[in-house]
Amino acid sequence: MVHSSFINIRRDLHKIPEQGFMEFKTQSYLLDYFSSLPQERLEIKTWKTGVFVKVKGSQGDRIVGYRADMDGLPIEEQTGLPFRSSHKGMMHACGHDMHMSIALGVLTHFVQYEIDPDLLFIFQPAEEGPGGAELMMKSEQMKEWKPDEIYALHIAPEYPVGTIATKEGLLFANTSELFIDLTGKGGHAAFPHETKDMVVAAAHLITQLQTVISRNTDPLDSAVVTIGKLTGGTVQNIIAETARLEGTIRTLSAEAMAKVKHRIEALVRGIEIGFECSTVIDYGSNYYQVNNDSAIARRFIEFMERQEGVQLVVCKEAMTGEDFGYILKEIPGLMFWLGVGSDYGLHHAKLNPDESAVPFGIEAITRFFHSLS
Template sequence: MPELNPFIKLRRELHLIPEVGYEEFKTQQFLLDYIGTLPQENLEIKTWRTGILVRVAGVAPTKTIGYRTDIDALPITEETGLPFSSLHEGKMHACGHDCHMSIALGLLTQFANDPLRDNLLFIFQPAEEGPGGAKPIMESAEFKAWWPNTMFGLHIAPEYKAGQIAVKPGLLFANTSELFISFKGKGGHAAYPHLANDMVVAASAFVGQMQTIISRNIDPLDAAVITIGQIRGGEVQNVIAEEAYLDGTIRTLSKETMDIVWTRLKQLAKGWEEAYQCEVRFIAGSDYVEVDNDEVETNKFIDYLQKNASRKLYRLQRSNDRRRLWLLLRKNSWVHVLAWRRFGIQPSSF
């Protein structure tokens, strides 16, 4: 049997040990152990919570170039049946962060052995899937000491076949807000609904009504989406639920549209409190600004691919992601790379 590419092997080893946000202890140690095998003359390493920062000194630096990867997993039970399936029950690298880490380690290996002119900063960021690790790590003293002039990153994309790269200058990823809503009413016996205020009914009706914000309050030439990914309510089948919860996300192409969506959600909530005799509360989540790829840096990358690479290039229209806080830096570029699968990203079979 032919020997595996060492970075494919690393990816499979990382796939075995998925950990959710700020619990990436094994992952952090795995990464540190590997980084410790590289030539250390030009490396400086710092840890921040469960994340890692690695600075590679350039030979004649005039700036610092940042490269970021996410390291956390999702609370999903893996169903791939692969021989390197998750060893952590109920957790899985279903969004490709194991691939992202192995790619970052490959780049770090290259430049640890052969430094560029400029300094490089590799960021192994925890908690991308939640509760949000980008802003806290950017606000840390460790990161500020090595603040990069420009930032690059990528995400695997199963909708493209192996050998394809997708990128575009300008707007790439939408704004995202996490959405958590609680409904509190009055529980009761299933045989006496008239003596209770059923929060499963209230929450279910709210899911449908909030979609009218998109169809009736947002300009048809604009774009926005509200997705509810989880509904929870009740304890047993014969008791009317006193509480119910909706968890989801909002995505828009501008802050102004995001403000419209939030304003209408809060207006609807007031009406729901009256109509269903309940309390509706919004629970704070994370917000992420849009990714706007730097025109100059992104076009340099596109020109390079067109002249030098044996890979098919796709110019994207737009996408959605949570990497956007990193793109508040002055110059940036984000790309999608090959990762073909039968199913899309984040299911248990990815």
């Protein structure tokens, strides 16, 4: 099967984006595809809505892993493409359809062309939330087939096709969701003295949260606290009894994440006292930093620098979150950016990756894996 045919597979997958741990159609599509391949060197195991596929090597003395995430995002697609999402309110706006298609292309190649190590392809659900990688690492399937080293990619709209970008060490940040609920006492707008106004309390808290970074974080240790959503109240003449802040925390070290959360909790306690209210903090999904193994990264970078048609970029770390970090916490490996040249970025309703990145990615990864034999 020629690499360009995986563009059609990408389009099929693009039509059926599903939320984390609900990737039933996606899993079924993958299993149907695997059943079409020669089975002599394949072993397939499912886990929740994910799939493990091992391709036996000629020596089998070690296992090289490759991970592709499966889930979509709750975004209404606005691309106008003929193969746009058929699932209302859902879209592959982070490129996981591209990730899976490239992985399928690499897998198909090595079903036909044997190399020394076993290859384990991991199709992982719930990367966007609540974080399938951490749970998958604890599965019996992973314990049985735990790779000795592992690789993954993420599409990068800002780079043109032909670009591969990565670095040694830290690539993606530690991330945490942030939800803060405040409860006071509502009442008529004409009698504010009889109430505990949670819109005012929330406004004060938002302002104070800005000091977590500017006054509580080492300026040489990058961190971000963003409140992206505030809800509170019912109508204009009723003082709000409740309010909710929703945001995100991102840091370049696990230690900084702990310090930021500690400071947020102290500020929230102050709001409780100052506004005579109750509060609940929920950190939601937390993703561990993506830290590339230095020796593996050097080997990968040196290989790609020698490849014709590959523009290798040694990039800076980013505040992006990726649950692949939980895998790299236990298995040495590497994640890299793959250029897809889109005018719109990740998680945008008009994200439209250049599909020529699919055959390019397949070719680049298969060549690299051959070098590991």
